[in-house]
Amino acid sequence: MSATDEIDDARIFDTTLRDGEQSPRTSFSYDDKREIAAVLDEMGTHVIEAGFPVNSDAEFEAVSDVAEHTDATTCGLARVVEADVEAALDAGVEMVHVFVSTSDVQIEDSMHATREEVIERAVESVERVNEAGAEVMFSPMDATRTDEAFLVEVLEAVDAVDVDWINVPDTCGVATPGRFGDLIGTVHEHTDARVDVHTHDDFGMATANAIAGYEAGADQAQVSVNSIGERAGNAAYEEVVMALESVYDVDTAVETTRIAELSKLVERRSDVPVPGNKPVVGNNAFAHESGIHAAGVIENSDTFEPGVMTPEMVGGERELVLGKHTGTHSVRERLREVGFDPTDAEVREVASRVKEFGADGRRVTVEDLRRFAREAGVDRTDVEREEVGA
Numbered sequence: 001m002s003a004t005d006e007i008d009d010a011r012i013f014d015t016t017l018r019d020g021e022q023s024p025r026t027s028f029s030y031d032d033k034r035e036i037a038a039v040l041d042e043m044g045t046h047v048i049e050a051g052f053p054v055n056s057d058a059e060f061e062a063v064s065d066v067a068e069h070t071d072a073t074t075c076g077l078a079r080v081v082e083a084d085v086e087a088a089l090d091a092g093v094e095m096v097h098v099f100v101s102t103s104d105v106q107i108e109d110s111m112h113a114t115r116e117e118v119i120e121r122a123v124e125s126v127e128r129v130n131e132a133g134a135e136v137m138f139s140p141m142d143a144t145r146t147d148e149a150f151l152v153e154v155l156e157a158v159d160a161v162d163v164d165w166i167n168v169p170d171t172c173g174v175a176t177p178g179r180f181g182d183l184i185g186t187v188h189e190h191t192d193a194r195v196d197v198h199t200h201d202d203f204g205m206a207t208a209n210a211i212a213g214y215e216a217g218a219d220q221a222q223v224s225v226n227s228i229g230e231r232a233g234n235a236a237y238e239e240v241v242m243a244l245e246s247v248y249d250v251d252t253a254v255e256t257t258r259i260a261e262l263s264k265l266v267e268r269r270s271d272v273p274v275p276g277n278k279p280v281v282g283n284n285a286f287a288h289e290s291g292i293h294a295a296g297v298i299e300n301s302d303t304f305e306p307g308v309m310t311p312e313m314v315g316g317e318r319e320l321v322l323g324k325h326t327g328t329h330s331v332r333e334r335l336r337e338v339g340f341d342p343t344d345a346e347v348r349e350v351a352s353r354v355k356e357f358g359a360d361g362r363r364v365t366v367e368d369l370r371r372f373a374r375e376a377g378v379d380r381t382d383v384e385r386e387e388v389g390a
Helices: 030-042 057-069 084-089 104-110 115-132 147-161 177-189 207-215 236-249 256-270 291-299 328-337 346-358 365-377 382-388
Strands: 011-014 047-052 073-079 095-101 135-141 166-169 195-197 220-221
Touching: 011 236, 030 047, 030 057, 030 256, 047 057, 057 073, 057 328, 084 095, 084 115, 095 104, 095 115, 095 166, 104 115, 115 135, 115 147, 115 177, 115 207, 135 147, 147 166, 147 177, 166 177, 166 207, 177 207, 195 207, 207 220, 207 236, 207 365, 236 256, 328 346, 328 365, 346 365
Parallel strands: 011 047, 011 220, 047 073, 073 095, 095 135, 135 166, 166 195, 195 220
Antiparallel strands: none
């Protein structure tokens, strides 16, 4: 399959340490943030949103540390409140991400403010960051549920005071790719700033919406590793990067061979398990049990894998899983891997045992496979004899 040419360039803004940490029951320690930020930085991530500096002394110190020890642009979050903005600036970040609600429901029932106050605070905050010499990103929070005329009014107000970036957040995950792409087009018409997108996964469309944002001209998307974040999470770092690299043939500058490593690190530190069927990094992403699929993959992995993305590209491994659906090709391959030299009849006999064992709902381990092979009288190779001390 040839790649599309709908996206020319794409930057990656990682918010694992900020929105990702807002996953219910997740909290990163100072050392966790340092370790995750170091890997993100080494991989070539463009922006690392390290946290919300005003939140606590510990958070301030962690953000400051990330800013000091990484080459990536470090970003700190701030409400359109003077104390928040000053804390972010004092933390030494290169970018301050200021945000304010723009949907009526949030303005009235969360902020308890007016539209006029929203615009006033937004402009003042952007001006303060500019005055301090830092890069400034502005987010109209809940943009996808905001009255479009008011959204345009806010965008034009911050554009007039030289905002560097407009982030368009689908805060409650209600956008669809088509409508979100149209919204990004509208945003472009009313600002000279670069455009960034932030998409949530409440309906499972976060990655698709992030890609739609790029297709509509956004320069950057905010993502989190393993898609962790508020409620159902954010667009996944690994999914967005690999879609760009493999489907759109875009060089993101990210070292993709460390994606599996990064995913496992965040899984450990966040205590949020990665589902087996998670794209790119799940245990089943490159695993095959079905006889037809396994046989095809043994012959040519492109038969039942994307082809444009291999396990090696993300630092993962291909696995032939033994179970109820296993065929003879997979059994032969696995027997050879563990040191046996089976005949065709012996492969069929071992495959039958594997299927029966798996049909009872039990997982077939390598030790089970060896036991079945010995019970079937399969000859061992020199390698297998050395392993068992025969």
